[in-house]
Amino acid sequence: MVSTPDGQPAQRNIAGAILAGGFMAATFDFFAAQLVYGGTASGVAKAIARGWYGDGAKAGGTTIEVVGMASHWAILLIAAAIFVFASLRFPVLRRRAWITGPLFVEEFAGHMFVIGLPIALWARAILGKT
Numbered sequence: 536m537v538s539t540p541d542g543q544p545a546q547r548n549i550a551g552a553i554l555a556g557g558f559m560a561a562t563f564d565f566f567a568a569q570l571v572y573g574g575t576a577s578g579v580a581k582a583i584a585r586g587w588y589g590d591g592a593k594a595g596g597t598t599i600e601v602v603g604m605a606s607h608w609a610i611l612l613i614a615a616a617i618f619v620f621a622s623l624r625f626p627v628l629r630r631r632a633w634i635t636g637p638l639f640v641e642e643f644a645g646h647m648f649v650i651g652l653p654i655a656l657w658a659r660a661i662l663g664k665t
Contacts, residue, residue, distance in 0.1 A: 557615030
């Protein structure tokens with residue numbers, strides 16, 4: 536782990552933890568949605584885009600799918616940023632990543648392991664345990 540002179544994690548490490556955790560969580564969750572709901576990537580992306588376009592997203596084309604996928608990855612990058620910044624204030628979140636990661640998300644059990652855990656483990660791997 537690279538630190539600044541005052542002992543704080545370097546800015547590029549923070550960004551790396553956010554990007555690694557967020558992208559892995561988003562990718563895991565996207566594939567999990569396909570498996571759980573028996574859908575295609577296009578169908579999952581359109582389901583996400585319904586938040587922007589309503590039911591009309593179902594009939595949309597590539598643009599709708601890109602908006603859905605970009606929205607999904609953006610949401611998980613924000614979730615990773617929240618966890619990473621919270622873990623800078625409370626390092627126990629990284630020290631106990633196997634516990635705090637799954638508890639970070641509130642929905643069904645799958646999210647605990649495909650979203651929360653990868654975010655917490657990447658934060659710990661890149662920023663360290665303290």
